[in-house]
Amino acid sequence: MAIQRVLRFLLALWLAKASAEAASSVAKPGCQDTCANITIPYPFGVGLECAADDTFLVTCNTSFNPPRAFVPSINLELLDVSLSQGTIRVNNPVIAADCPGWYNDPNVNLTGSPFTFSDTYNRFTAMGCNNLAVINWGGAPVGGCMSFCQNATETRNGGCYGINCCQTTIPRYLKFVNTTFTSIYDSGNREACKYGFMVEQEWFTNLTSPYTASTMLRVPAVLGWRTNGMCKSLGMSGSTSANSSVCGANAFCSNGTLCYCTSGYDGNPYLADGCQDIDECADLTQNRCEKICVNTPGSYRCSCPSGYTSLGHLCYKDNGNRSARMAIIGTTASIGTLLLLVGMWWLYRIMKKRKKSLLKEKFFKRNGGLLLQQQLSSGEEGNVEKTKVFTSKELDKATDHYNEDRILGQGGQGTVYKGMLTDGRIVAIKKSKIENEGKLEQFINEVVILSQINHRNVVKLHGCCLETEVPMLVYEFIPNGTLFEYIQDEHVELLLTWEMRLRIAAEIAGALSYLHSAASVPIYHRDIKSTNILLDEKYRAKVADFGTSRSISVDQTHLTTRVMGTFGYLDPEYFQSNQLTEKSDVYSFGVVLVELLTGQRPISATRSEEARSLATHFLLAMAENRVFNIIDARVAKDGGKEEIMGAANLARRCLNLDGRRRPTMKEVAMELERLRMSNEKPTIQQDYEEVEYIAAQPSERWDATVTSTQSSVNHSASFSIDIHPLLYQ
Known part of the structure; x- marks a missing residue:
C-alpha cells in the first residue's frame, strides 16, 4: 500500500x-x-x-x-498583459504646466491601434493649486476637473478630493488625450505648477501620499484591447x-x-x-475522489479498487457482504426515485398552474373581456377608472368559496351572493347566467352603462370578474330588498307610509331624469319595474339591473331595437314600433307609481280579463272617476286627497298611449318634489282629456311567457316576469 x-x-x-x-x-x-x-x-x-x-x-x-x-x-512602455481581462498596463506620461525645467512627452495618441484608455480601471487626475485641467479629444472637451488651493493640505489630507488634487472618470473608447490647464481664478498662485495625467486608480489609491505622483515623469495606466x-x-x-x-x-x-x-x-x-x-487528479483540491482519480479530457472520473463499491466519489468496502452492497444500491435507487417523483410533482404543479392560467385567459375572452375593454376605452376616461377588474381568487375568498349561506337571491339573470372584500366593504356579487351571445352582450352592456353612472339613487358597480366560467359583477350591497316586496306586504315588520312611497317615487324619478338628461351620454333603462328598485339601509331607492339598458348619442331621438322588457311595464308604443325613446321609461315608471298608489301587482289573474294589466285597470278607474276605489288603504289613510290625486293624474299622464303626450322624467321628478314639499295642487298643467283605451282583442292578447313576432316588423319581442329579488338580506 x-x-x-x-x-x-x-x-x-x-x-x-x-x-x-x-x-x-x-x-x-x-x-x-x-x-x-x-x-x-x-x-x-x-x-x-x-x-x-x-x-x-x-x-x-x-x-x-x-x-x-x-x-x-503606441510608443509606451509595457508593464503587464492580461488575456482574461483584455488589458495591458503601460507607463503613461505626466503632463505639466508652469513648471520650470519640466519636459513634457508628446500627448499619447492611440488612434490606429486596437487600444483605448480603460474607463473602468483609469481616472483622469489633476494636481496643483488653482488648476482647471481639461481633457480634449478631437479638439473638443470631453471631461476634466478642478483643484482648489489650501495651504499644507498635503500634510493633513492624504486623499484626492478637490483640494490641490482632483479626479474624474473618462468616456468609453477614449483614444487621444490632449490636456490643457487654466487658472480657476486670478490669484497669487496663478503660476504655480499644474499637473494632469491618466492613471490606474488601484495603483494611485495605494500610494502613501497621492502627491508622490506629481514627482514622477510617468505613472501606470490601463489600456483595453478587444478582438x-x-x-x-x-x-x-x-x-x-x-x-x-x-x-x-x-x-x-x-x-x-x-x-x-x-x-x-x-x-x-x-x-x-x-x-x-487540466489534470484534476494531480491536484487533490480539484477532485473529490476518495480512492482513485482518472483524468479525462476536460474533466475526471472517480473509481474504486477491487473489494470496494463506488457510490459517486465515495468508496465503500464490500467485506464480502452482498447485502450491504445491495443496500447501497437500493438507497441510491430510492433517492433517485424520490428525486424523480419530486421532479414530476413539481412539473405537474407548473403544468396545472399553466393550464389554469390559460383557462382564465380563455374565460376572459369568452366572457367578452376584449369587448368590454373596447367599450370602456371608448367611454369617458374618468368613469372607466372607477370600474375594477377583480380576480377569481378575490371573489372566491369574498364569498367563502360561494357558500350557499351567502346566497342573497336567484333570478333569471343569475345568482347573487353576499361577500366581503379584503378592504372590509360588504358587496353583492352577481354570478351571471350566460346562455348565449345575446345575454353576454347584456352583461357587457350592464358593465359599460354602470361605469358611466354616478348617482346616489343608482346602484353602484364596484367592478367585474371575467376570468371565471361565468362572468360576475360586484355591486354595492343593498340590504333591504326590492320595492316589490314592501308593496306586497311581504315584509310585515315595516309598512310603507304615503310619505315614504312619495319619497321613493321622487328618488326613482330623479335617477331616471339623471340618466335621460344629465348623464354624459343619454341612457334608457328599458326595464323599469318594482323588482329592479332596491331599498338601502335608510329605505332610499336604488335603481338596479341595467342589463337591457341602452345609451344613445345626444342628437338621437329614438333607438330602433329588438323589443325587450317585462310584461305589465312595457310601453305599448315601443312594442308596436320597435322604437325605444325616453318616453318608454316614463311609461314603465308610471306603472311603478300606480303600484305605489294601489299596492296591486302589475299583472293579476284575480282582476277581470280586460283589467288584468294594472295600467289598464288604473286608466279605467280614472276614466270612470273611481280611482279611490283602487287606492291602497294605507295611502288613503296617510295621504291628503289632493296629493293622492296629484300623483294619480301624474301617473295617468305617464301612461298615455301617445308617447309624445307623456311628460319627461325631469318634469315628473319636479312634480313629485312639489307634491312632497307642499299640499298645494300640482303646478304642472294637468291633462284631463279622455285617455283613449283600446281593449286588447283576444288575438292580440299579451302572454307573460310567450315570445311573439310582429308580422309588420321583423323583430322579436322578449318579455320576462322574473320578480325574484336581486339583492336582499
Missing part, C-alpha cells in the same frame, strides 16, 4: 510538471515569451513573426538593466471568413470580444493548441 502511495505521488508530481510546462507556453512556438519579468503572451509577441500584427508588436530593450518592454505602435467582429480577427486586421475564429481549440468567444479556455482546460486561448487539459 505504501509503494502505491509513493507511485501515485510521483505520477502526480510528473503530471503537474508537464501540465505547468504546457500551460507556460503562452507565446507562439519558438518565440520569446518573456522580457525581464514580464510575460508576453500571444497575440502580443517579441518580433513581427511572433505577434498577431504590428499593433501587437513588443520590443524588449536590453540596453536597460533589467530589460524593458515597449509597444512601438473584432465576434472574435473573427485581431487588432486592426480586417475580418476573416464567417466560419473562422481567433480562438484556438477547446476555447470559446465570450461576449464577442475575448477568448477563454473551456472548463477543464487552461492556457492561452488565442493559440491553436494553447488550451491544455
